[in-house]
Amino acid sequence: MGKPDADDPGLPDLPPEWGRVVVPDDASALAGEAARIRRELRGSAHDATPRAVPPLAMPLLVLLVAVVTAVTGLVAVTWSRSSRPTPQSTPAPYAPPPGLTGRPVPALDLVDDGQPVPLRGLVPAVIVLVDGCACAQEMAGTAAVAPPGVTVITIDADPAVHVPPPPAGTTVRALADPADALRTFLRLPARAGIATALLVDASGTLVKVVPEVRSTDDYQPELARLAG
Structure with missing residues (x-):
């Protein structure tokens, strides 16, 4: 069985708020306590690690923004062109070729x-x-x-x-x-x-x-x- 460390003159004094500390004779008796402490440490380390960003998330986000911008610009240009009035074409003036009058019409x-x-x-x-x-x-x-x-x-x-x-x-x-x-x-x-x-x-x-x-x-x- 373990005994209080206070009975062992080779140990330094411990803080009084720790209470009475008992050191077991067999170290395996501390295995459960050690496992609990390791679990707590792993949990603390996991909470402190920032969440990883998937490697494709950023390129996909950039691509999505580019597509939305391009589509918005295309819609704006198309709307602008469709709202413009269509100019009415004026027929070009016609002048008969010189020497046309006085000739016989084709036998058609x-x-x-x-x-x-x-x-x-x-x-x-x-x-x-x-x-x-x-x-x-x-x-x-x-x-x-x-x-x-x-x-x-x-x-x-x-x-x-x-x-x-x-x-x-x-x-x-x-x-x-x-x-x-x-x-x-x-x-x-x-x-x-x-x-x-x-x-x-x-x-x-x-x-x-x-x-x-x-x-x-x-x-x-x-x-x-x-x-x-």
Whole structure:
């Protein structure tokens, strides 16, 4: 059995607040106490160690911030562009090539409901090329002032455009030019909403080109002489 250390004259004095200390004869008797102290020390060391950060956490966080920033910028740019009004394009002015008038028109076939119609079999004629415009007023005016014997031809007219019946002796034909042969002859680009008129006499000669029809006054004098 152990005995109080106070009975052993070889030990130094211990603090009185420790109370009575007994040293066992067998050191194995202290094994339980030592194990308890080691557990307490391990617990203290675990609490004092800062929690480890997973090695991929920081790169993933940086990547997430970059993605959010990029998406936010893209949405802002897209919203800004979509909110801008779309500018309206203005058709480029057309000037007939020099020396075009006075030449014969091509010996081409226009199309009427799938059937070929020789252009030179319709002269004298005023030909109105329509680019997707509702030009009923212009075509009606042309038909009204065309003299007897002059054919009024509309090329690719909008089906929704209604042309009133022409005066007696005047023929109005709505035809198509699938090969764009007349445009090639005129070097005329497509211009949305604009009508261009060609005046062709009885010999098939191009008398006048009206790049943009605004009024029959632009070509009425030449139109009156076509049948002569």
